Amino acid sequence: MEYKVLSKCPVCNSNLKVTRLNCNKCGTVIENQFELSKFSYLNREQLDFIEIFLKCRGNIKDVEKELGISYPTVRAKLDETIEALGYKVSKKPKVSSKDVLDMLEKGDISPDEAVKALKDGEI
Missing domain, CATH: 1.10.10 (Arc Repressor Mutant, subunit A)
Structure with missing residues (x-):
């Protein structure tokens, strides 16, 4: 059974590093400090x-x-x-009244969200 690579230490929650890779076919083993992708974290x-x-x-x-x-x-x-x-x-950019009304018309935001955006100036 294969498991997903752990990316966080279960003790202190710091980022873990991969230090060993092996090929299941030929048995080659590579040891070093390998970085994981940002997405792994x-x-x-x-x-x-x-x-x-x-x-x-x-x-x-x-x-x-x-x-x-x-x-x-x-x-x-x-x-x-x-x-x-x-x-x-x-920070959230300020939106114009026209932008809010356009989003409302397209259905991107609800009427309640439009009212709040018009009042606050942001979505």
Whole structure:
């Protein structure tokens, strides 16, 4: 039985390194310090979100439908995943009234979200 590579230490939660690779066919063994991909350090929920996001080709409206969550929740999950990959997420940009109304018209946000966005100036 094969197991998923652990990426976090079960004792202190620090990032683990792979130090040994072996070929099941010929028995070759390679030992060194190998880096894992940034994606290896994401939790299961973040990996599932990325898979759906890619399947939907980055269309947030489609991600909303697939996951059954609101536009702001999709954005929050996206920001969380971006940060988990080690990138800085900028503050939410201010949106214009026209942008809010366009998103409402396309169905990207609900009327309640539109009202809040118009009041706060951000989605």
